[in-house]
Amino acid sequence: MCAKLYMMRLDLPGLWSDGWLYKEHLILWSRDGHMYILPVDHITRQLRGLERPPHEVLADFLIFRNDWKASEQFERLFSLQGIEESFTANFPKATGEIVIPIDEATPIPIGSDRIPGEILDSAIYDNRVYVGSTHGLFETRFDPDSPIARNPLIDRMPQRVSAVTAGFSAINGSAGESGLWFSRMNRDDETWWDARSNFKRVADYSRGNSFADVNLLNYTDEAFPGFLRSETVKERPQDASVRESRQITGYRQQADIGTLMTSALTSSRTTGHGDPDFSLGIDDEGPEVLGNSGKRLLVAWKDSLRVIDLSLHRDRDLAAKADKSYQGIAALEIDPYAILDTHAFGKSFLVELSREVQLIHPHGSFTLISEPVARIRTFARSRRYREVVLLVRETGVSLLGMYVA
Amino acid sequence: MTVSDDSPSAARRCRQLGPPRDGGVLFESCGNSPYKSLDVHRSQSGTKQPKSIWNSELSRADECHTFCEAELNEWSDENGNCWAVAKDGEMDFGTHEERVAFFWEPQNDGDPWHGFPVAGRRGLAFRQKLPDALIERWYESGLISFSRKMQMLKGRW
Numbered sequence: 001m002c003a004k005l006y007m008m009r010l011d012l013p014g015l016w017s018d019g020w021l022y023k024e025h026l027i028l029w030s031r032d033g034h035m036y037i038l039p040v041d042h043i044t045r046q047l048r049g050l051e052r053p054p055h056e057v058l059a060d061f062l063i064f065r066n067d068w069k070a071s072e073q074f075e076r077l078f079s080l081q082g083i084e085e086s087f088t089a090n091f092p093k094a095t096g097e098i099v100i101p102i103d104e105a106t107p108i109p110i111g112s113d114r115i116p117g118e119i120l121d122s123a124i125y126d127n128r129v130y131v132g133s134t135h136g137l138f139e140t141r142f143d144p145d146s147p148i149a150r151n152p153l154i155d156r157m158p159q160r161v162s163a164v165t166a167g168f169s170a171i172n173g174s175a176g177e178s179g180l181w182f183s184r185m186n187r188d189d190e191t192w193w194d195a196r197s198n199f200k201r202v203a204d205y206s207r208g209n210s211f212a213d214v215n216l217l218n219y220t221d222e223a224f225p226g227f228l229r230s231e232t233v234k235e236r237p238q239d240a241s242v243r244e245s246r247q248i249t250g251y252r253q254q255a256d257i258g259t260l261m262t263s264a265l266t267s268s269r270t271t272g273h274g275d276p277d278f279s280l281g282i283d284d285e286g287p288e289v290l291g292n293s294g295k296r297l298l299v300a301w302k303d304s305l306r307v308i309d310l311s312l313h314r315d316r317d318l319a320a321k322a323d324k325s326y327q328g329i330a331a332l333e334i335d336p337y338a339i340l341d342t343h344a345f346g347k348s349f350l351v352e353l354s355r356e357v358q359l360i361h362p363h364g365s366f367t368l369i370s371e372p373v374a375r376i377r378t379f380a381r382s383r384r385y386r387e388v389v390l391l392v393r394e395t396g397v398s399l400l401g402m403y404v405a
Numbered sequence: 406m407t408v409s410d411d412s413p414s415a416a417r418r419c420r421q422l423g424p425p426r427d428g429g430v431l432f433e434s435c436g437n438s439p440y441k442s443l444d445v446h447r448s449q450s451g452t453k454q455p456k457s458i459w460n461s462e463l464s465r466a467d468e469c470h471t472f473c474e475a476e477l478n479e480w481s482d483e484n485g486n487c488w489a490v491a492k493d494g495e496m497d498f499g500t501h502e503e504r505v506a507f508f509w510e511p512q513n514d515g516d517p518w519h520g521f522p523v524a525g526r527r528g529l530a531f532r533q534k535l536p537d538a539l540i541e542r543w544y545e546s547g548l549i550s551f552s553r554k555m556q557m558l559k560g561r562w
Contacts, residue, residue, distance in 0.1 A: 017555075031551070118537075118558055134537055134558065140469075160537075163558060207560055221530050290527050300528045337501040340526045340561035352561060354502045374555040377553075396553055 003363035006091045007402040008055075008062045008098045010043065011286045012105065016397050018131075018375055021385045022124045023144040028107050028397065029122070030130075033115035035140075036107035037147045040064055043399075046104045054090045055098065060403025067384050069403070070346075085218075088405050112140055113153040117160075120289050125166035125381075127186060130173075132161030137181075137199075141192065152193040157181060163208040165216075167381050168232065170248035172209045172216060173199070180206035180218050180228075182251060202228060203254045210344070211381070212295045212310055214246055218254060223288040224261055226254035227310075227318065257310070257318065262287065264308045264320035265301060290343020293349045293382065296323055298360070300336030305360070324358065325362040332365050344380035346387045352376055357391065361404055368400060419469035430465050431517060435473040439517035442468050446521040449500075457521045457529075458500045471498065472508050472520055480543075482536050485510040487520070492548045498522035501529060504553075505562055525560040535562070 018029040044064060046055040060263040061069050068074055078084050091098055117135030124130075129140045137157035143149055159175035166172075169185040180203035185197045203226055208219040214232060217225040228251035235247055265287055287301035297320075299306040307326035310318045325347075334351070345348040349360040350368070357368045359374060368389065375392035379385035389400040419432040419440065429443040442465040446458055459468055474480075475487035482488065487508040491498050498506045499522025508520035523531035535557060544554040556562050 013550075041519060118555075120559055219527065288528050335501065337524075337526075337528045339528065340556060341559070352556075354497075354504070372550065372552040372556065374552040392552075392555075394550055 003361070003404050004088075004096055005359065005366040005404055006088050006096045007368065007400060007404055008058050008100070009369075010059070010063065010100050010102050010399045011396050012038075012043075012398070013396045013397065014104045014107070016392050018119045018122050019377060019390050019392060019397050020122065020124050021379060021382070021388060021390060021399070022142065023384070025142075025144060025147055026107070026397075026399075027124065027129075027142065029115065029119055033117075033119060033133075035110045035112055035115075035129075037110060037142075038105055038107040039147070042105040043102050047100065052240075054220055055100065058098065059401070062403060063385075063388050063399050065384065066388050067278060068385055069147055069384055085405055088403070093405065094263075108148055110148055115153070120162045121161070121164045123164045123166035123171070125171075126169075126185065128166065128171075130156075130164050130166055130171055131163040132173055134160050137161040137164065137175075139186075146346050154193050156183075156197045157199055163210075163219075165209055165211055167211050167264060168214055168230070168244050168246055168248040169235075170230075171199075173221075173404040174206035177205060177209065179204050180209060182248075184247070184249065200250075202251045210292050211314070212292055212297075214244075214248065215312060216251060217297075219289075219291075220318060222258075223286055224256065224258040225292075227257045227291055228252065229253050229312070229318075235339055244271075255318070257320070260320045261289065261297070261299070261308055264322060265299065267321075290339050291349065293342075293344035293347065296326075296347070296349070298342050298349050298351075300339070303336065305323060305334060305336050307356055318358060328362075328364075329360065332360070334360075341376070343376050343378045344391070345378045348382070350378055350389060351375060357389075359402070359404075366402075366404070368402075369398070407530055419466055419473060421466065429519070432466070432469040434469060434476055434518070436476040437475060437516070438472075439511075440469045440472050441519045443521075444518050446519075457503075457523065459522060460497055460499060462496055463498065468520070471506050472518060475506070475508060475559035480541070481510075482533070486533065487518070488535060488539055489520075490543050490548055493550050493553060499524070503529070505535065505557075507531065507533060525557070525562045530560075 001229040015031050016028050017031045020027045024040045063098050083320045115131050117133035119133050121132040129142050131138045139156050140153045159178040160272045161173040161175050163174035171183050173181045179201040183198040183199040187190050205220050206218050210217050216228040219225045220297050230248045231250045232246040287299050295310045297308045307323040309323045339351045341352040351358050354357045355368045360367045373391045377390040392396045412446040422431045434440045471489045475489040478489050487504050489506040491504040503522035503524045505551045507523045540557045543549045
């Protein structure tokens with residue numbers, strides 16, 4: 001593997017707790033739980049002021065219009081001789097990294113109530129804002145057309161909620177020993193704050209949860225996450241909505257995928273992917289799923305990593321098989337047991353280690369930053385920011401966009 | 406954790422009570438509690454739980470002193486078990502970058518305490534819950550940064 005990472009990082013100072021990129025805004029929470037917004041054009045304005053036009057263009061492709069980079073047009077253009085070289089020539093040769101401090105853009109406070117407790121996770125979806133904290137799960141709204149409008153903050157659940165996901169018109173909250181909770185999204189835009197909370201418990205225990213396509217993985221203390229197959233209905237998408245055409249109406253009973261996963265790991269041993277470690281017996285030290293990027297599951301096994309793909313077609317059984325694009329992953333020098341957390345990042349994974357953040361890509365692993373971070377936010381379900389990373393650091397927030405050549 | 410001889414706690418170091426025996430080394434902690442550094446948490450060969458081994462650069466006396474810090478500062482949970490944290494910048498407690506240690510409260514009077522490095526992350530997840538209040542205390546006292554605090558609150562430790 002001789003791939004190289006080219007990265008642009010924009011650093012905004014401040015003592016922040018969490019952040020999101022949503023439509024044309026950067027949304028931030030201060031450490032005392034107050035919400036702020038910063039229009040993206042306030043950031044790009046400063047890039048323009050640097051009188052280095054390529055940086056503004058790079059920021060568009062890598063961060064603010066990340067959907068361009070993922071487009072077929074971009075891919076076809078980059079297949080032409082010399083285009084990729086011209087693109088990467090804008091980065092410093094030695095580091096491949098451009099770092100720009102953004103110190104002239106000031107986030108604007110929103111007068112909404114502060115989030116009680118310490119913010120543990122958040123999700124923004126279709127102008128709905130859900131925040132899990134040590135004191136519960138809270139809902140507010142964000143209207144990109146009136147970004148500084150004050151909205152009520154409604155307490156939806158009293159339990160400590162460590163992970164929140166929102167998608168397919170559903171909200172899922174992991175509340176530890178209180179379980180995994182699910183609610184259909186409140187579609188009322190008028191008096192939504194008056195609507196009663198209708199969260200239902202769908203699993204007894206949950207440390208975290210993550211979408212695998214339209215289905216849900218529930219992470220517990222077990223080696224494998226529980227698999228919750230969703231029940232859905234179709235809706236006609238509206239032009240202005242970010243909602244998908246399918247809406248989750250509920251989940252079937254949590255299923256154990258341990259046997260399936262173990263079988264996928266052992267069968268890949270027999271089919272052989274050029275990995276000598278597969279000669280070791282699986283019973284010596286069992287595999288454990290560390291996290292997922294959509295339907296790709298990152299697995300720790302025998303002191304190395306594997307990627308297993310889950311597939312579920314309508315009315316068929318769940319299937320699992322080794323991901324061929326990650327055949328070389330077992331050779332990476334990453335201690336799987338040093339991985340603190342895993343985040344979906346396009347078709348790749350972002351892994352958080354104790355003192356650094358790494359990108360695990362089919363072409364290798366790359367260090368994004370060498371320090372502990374308070375929070376890593378990726379936007380795998382976003383069209384516009386699909387391969388953008390937001391890092392909450394000790395004294396600021398960084399936006400990272402990258403290109404692997 | 407390393408302890409320099411001129412530290413305020415140097416006079417309260419653990420005292421070894423004899424040669425290794427019965428699977429460990431017995432100490433008297435600075436709080437006068439018996440503490441046993443168990444062989445099974447000192448080397449991979451001594452245990453079937455290879456994920457919970459003290460960092461070899463941390464001596465048995467330092468291991469006991471880690472317990473002392475927890476005992477003296479009353480870093481305990483609702484069940485009476487003690488927890489300790491590696492101060493930012495100091496060495497990891499465990500061989501898999503564990504930065505927290507856990508000490509079981511003895512079941513019977515006179516039994517020694519014992520402890521080992523623990524982590525909350527997947528792959529190593531320890532089933533006892535690290536109390537939020539302890540994390541906040543460690544942060545407030547400057548032992549851990551905001552980033553470490555958030556990692557711990559989220560179970561990424």
